[in-house]
Amino acid sequence: MYAKQYEITLPADYDMEIIRKRVAVGGPTMDDRAGLGLKAFVIRERGVNGSPVNEYAPFYLWNDAGAMAQFLVGGGGFQNIVRDFGRPAALHWTGIACHAGPAREAPVRAASRRLTPIPADPDLRADGLGLAALVEREAEELRALARREGVHTAALAFDPHSWQLVRFVLWADAVAPAEEATEHYEVLHLSAPGLADLPEGRTW
Numbered sequence: 259m260y261a262k263q264y265e266i267t268l269p270a271d272y273d274m275e276i277i278r279k280r281v282a283v284g285g286p287t288m289d290d291r292a293g294l295g296l297k298a299f300v301i302r303e304r305g306v307n308g309s310p311v312n313e314y315a316p317f318y319l320w321n322d323a324g325a326m327a328q329f330l331v332g333g334g335g336f337q338n339i340v341r342d343f344g345r346p347a348a349l350h351w352t353g354i355a356c357h358a359g360p361a362r363e364a365p366v367r368a369a370s371r372r373l374t375p376i377p378a379d380p381d382l383r384a385d386g387l388g389l390a391a392l393v394e395r396e397a398e399e400l401r402a403l404a405r406r407e408g409v410h411t412a413a414l415a416f417d418p419h420s421w422q423l424v425r426f427v428l429w430a431d432a433v434a435p436a437e438e439a440t441e442h443y444e445v446l447h448l449s450a451p452g453l454a455d456l457p458e459g460r461t462w
Contacts, residue, residue: 259320259413260415261320261426262317262348263318264347264348265346266313266315267311267312267313270311274301278446281447282446284338285446287335288335289449289451290451292322292325293322293324293326293452294319295319295320295321296318296428296450297318297450298316298318298366298448299448299449300314301314301443301446302315302441302443314343315443317426319356336348349417350417351415351416351417352417353413354416354461355400355414355457355460356411356413356414357400358404358458359408359410359411360405360409362453366430366445367429367430368431368443369427369445370437370439372437372441373423374425375420375422376392376416376422378421396414396423397460400412401459403425408430408431408434409427410429410430411456412425412426412427428445428448
């Protein structure tokens, strides 16, 4: 499982209805994309849920790295983003765990993301396994979170370049008030052709 996201920050006075219409037309074209677990077409609006910016920030969970590469650089769709907004950096993370929640069959309206820097030596352990222990705790926390009412899908992944964890959760209605998220999103459309193929639990 591979997680990917690009963040397109838009002007403060940008009409977000333009993005809503874009997704209404283009979103369904990803509904049968081979190799894709899910794509959440998400936005943040300035002044909503504490967001300081207007932002279009689709989030992906891929089952196939080749399909992800083809989408990005093989004319598989990312060229439309480049054409209309320029080429944003594509953040990407290697999957650690994924869980179906009790609202897996419900429509999705909200999403949350938590980015956590991984310290150079999480526990100052002499055996060097502090990082493994930290990831184990995060994976257990994700498993517990995925049992909450309203959770559709919860995923955990890491970036070994910047040493960062990402926790991304899809919610049927609203993000739970207790969820410790760095970003809250509105979900405009969810394409999930390979949802059933995403791992259940840890990826190893």
